[in-house]
Each structure stands twice: as C-alpha cells, then as structure tokens.
Amino acid sequence: MQNIRTEPNTGKRFLAGFIDYLLIYTFTLVFIFAFGEPNADGEYSVTGLLAFIPMIFWGIMTVGLEMGIGATVGNSLVGLKAIPKSGINRNLTFGESFKRHLVDPIDMFFFGLVGIITINNTDLNQRVGDLWAGTIVVRNKNLTE
Known part of the structure; x- marks a missing residue:
C-alpha cells in the first residue's frame, strides 16, 4: 500500500454528494415531467423502456464519470x-x-449521518460504500503519479 494520507473531509464529501445528487434528481424530475404520463392522482410516471433512462443517467453520472475521468462532478468541483x-492513483474499475x-x-x-459516522470512525475515513x-x-493535492 502506498503512503496516501486520508482525511475525513466530511464537509467536502457532503457537498460533493449534494452536487452529484442534485444533478441526478433534477434530471430525473425534468425527465419525468417531460416524458411521463399523469395518472388518476395527477402524479406523473414513466413506464416501459423510458423508465430506464434515469437509472442510466445515474450510472453515467456516478460510475461512468469515476471510471472515465476519475471523479464525479461533485468530487471534481471540491478537489x-x-x-x-x-493507494494507487488510478481511476476506479x-x-x-x-x-x-x-x-x-x-x-x-x-x-x-451513516456516512459521516463511518467516515469519522474508520482508520482510512471510509464510508460504507x-x-x-x-x-x-x-x-487531489495529496496524490502523486
């Protein structure tokens, strides 16, 4: 294991998650209102293959970006x-x-709260995921090539 220093960075990590999921939820809501059908209660829903689009968007914004550019939008913005x-400096699989x-x-x-508790109580400041x-x-500033 390489000597990489971890820190809780709970404020930055909270902000990064907030940014990422704000983008994901905003896309999902706009998508549902744009392509969904109102039901008897006046609520909108998307069915069939269109229902997979928000899940695919979630995958691209989280897994895809970490694999491709090394970080989600939120993590990129907060460094x-x-x-x-x-400790190897590489993009995740x-x-x-x-x-x-x-x-x-x-x-x-x-x-x-669950993430904050695990980040602050594990040796390498890890959340459950x-x-x-x-x-x-x-x-980013603690990484070396």
Whole structure:
C-alpha cells in the first residue's frame, strides 16, 4: 500500500454528494415531467423502456464519470478523488465504482449521518460504500503519479 494520507473531509464529501445528487434528481424530475404520463392522482410516471433512462443517467453520472475521468462532478468541483485502498492513483474499475455508489442510499440515510459516522470512525475515513468496494477518498493535492 502506498503512503496516501486520508482525511475525513466530511464537509467536502457532503457537498460533493449534494452536487452529484442534485444533478441526478433534477434530471430525473425534468425527465419525468417531460416524458411521463399523469395518472388518476395527477402524479406523473414513466413506464416501459423510458423508465430506464434515469437509472442510466445515474450510472453515467456516478460510475461512468469515476471510471472515465476519475471523479464525479461533485468530487471534481471540491478537489476529491476516489482511488483503490492500495493507494494507487488510478481511476476506479466498474466494480469498485458500482459498489461504492450502489450503497449511496445507506450512506446518505438521515442526511448523511451513516456516512459521516463511518467516515469519522474508520482508520482510512471510509464510508460504507468505500468499505465494501475497497476504496478511499483523497484530496487531489495529496496524490502523486
């Protein structure tokens, strides 16, 4: 394992998650109102193959960006990057990134309390998704090629 310094960075990580999911939820709501059909209660819903579009968008905005450019939009804006626990400065694989983000709802439960508790109480400042995926989050300035 390379000597990479991890820090809780809870404020930056909270902001990054907020930015990422604000983009994802905004897209989803606009998409549902644009392509959805109103039901008997006046609520909009999307059915059939169109229902997969928000899920695909989620995958691109989280897993796709981490694999392709090394960070989500939120992490890029706040100067953070998720890397393997080994400390090697590389983009995450599909499996690593998918595992990290699949449990985002757990980490974000009760306004991020679960994530904050695990980040502040694990040796490498990992949230539940990082523990499962074997990843850490570091500041870009702490990385070396």
